[in-house]
Amino acid sequence: MNFKNLKSYLVIGISIISLTFFQSCSDDKNDSPSRVQLKLVDAPGDYEEVNVVITDIQYNTTDSEEGWQSFAPAEAYPIEVDLTELIAGNSLLLTDQLIPSGMMKQIRLVLGDGNTLKLEGDDTLIPLDTPSAMQSGLKLNLNTELEGGFTYTFILDWVVSESIVESGNTGKYNLKPVIKVNAEVNSGSISGTVVENIEDVETAMEGVTVEIYNTEAVKITDTMTDMNGNFLFQGLEAGTYTLKITREGYNEYSVETTVSVGEVTDAGTVVLTVVTP
Structure with missing residues (x-):
């Protein structure tokens, strides 16, 4: 056997071993x-x-x-x-x-x-x-x-x-x-806090309605703030949304926001103001 043929056999042999190895790894993953x-x-x-x-x-x-x-x-x-x-x-x-x-x-x-x-x-x-x-x-x-x-x-x-x-x-x-389901890996989140000014002190607002609308003005979901004024939307598909925050007796807050896969978009601290007569 000359060197050229030996080299060819070695390449073929290594290729077969590699294929077997990767196939084995693939099978192991499929079996897991x-x-x-x-x-x-x-x-x-x-x-x-x-x-x-x-x-x-x-x-x-x-x-x-x-x-x-x-x-x-x-x-x-x-x-x-x-x-x-x-x-x-x-x-x-x-x-x-x-x-x-x-x-x-x-x-x-x-x-x-x-x-x-x-x-x-x-x-x-x-x-x-x-x-x-x-x-x-x-x-x-x-x-x-x-x-x-x-x-x-x-x-x-x-x-x-x-x-x-x-x-x-x-x-x-x-x-x-009525339950909506979404994979966490394919979605993102929006978080924020709602407060009001009482004697120049930012005070958390509990039970404030927070809504998410798509670009066609269709409501996707809603939630309410907790006792600390915090809210969080999870499982949102990537895209552009309108965030609306409402409370009777207060001016409505609305802002456009973007959701990215695997990220939490921080809407920051929103200060609601009282409707003036």
């Missing part, structure tokens, strides 16, 4: 599980409390109704939460589990009995009637390919203002959940 986190946040309504009971959280990697699997064992449930507490950066980690990699098509939240509502200025707990369809599971489409060895965090934004429906003038209320 994916970590999935679900975070629940709230776009609130005008309620003192909205208490819901979650009895199971499931995922489906198939197109079949037989493909539903629970993220966690039965002893992890029920999960009871007051949705009105999930504002200004507060979130509830619903699940943090390793599951097989591959296509995740849907998730669903199974609701139990005992959901209640408390209106503003009233300490009475009002039962929230939950349709049987919701008790079998509220389905949310993901259609996301999960790669082994990676963590995927999804923001579930429960829009309370659209989720509670009064039944005529009966004093009864129905729970019809």
Whole structure:
């Protein structure tokens, strides 16, 4: 064998070894599980409390109704939460589990009995009637390919203002959940603080309505400030938005802002001024 042929054999051999190595690494990654986190946040309504009971959280990697699997064992449930507490950066980690990699098509939240509502200025707990369809599971489409060895965090934004429906003038209320879902890796956030000047001292304003509108003037979501005047929107798609802050008796504040993937846009401290007669 001459040197030229030996060199050719060596190149071929190294190529085969390299291909085998990379294929092995690829197979290892495909065989590895994916970590999935679900975070629940709230776009609130005008309620003192909205208490819901979650009895199971499931995922489906198939197109079949037989493909539903629970993220966690039965002893992890029920999960009871007051949705009105999930504002200004507060979130509830619903699940943090390793599951097989591959296509995740849907998730669903199974609701139990005992959901209640408390209106503003009233300490009475009002039962929230939950349709049987919701008790079998509220389905949310993901259609996301999960790669082994990676963590995927999804923001579930429960829009309370659209989720509670009064039944005529009966004093009864129905729970019809409206939840928006977005992958944290594909989204950004907006934060800020709302204050007013009282005797030249900036004082935090709690319960101020903060809204996000898209470029077509369609409201995307809303929230309220906490006791420190802070607000935070999570899971927003990248783009340009209008931020509106309103409170009865105060002048409306409006500003255009931009959201970038993986970043928190700081809207700063907004000082609301009293409407003058």
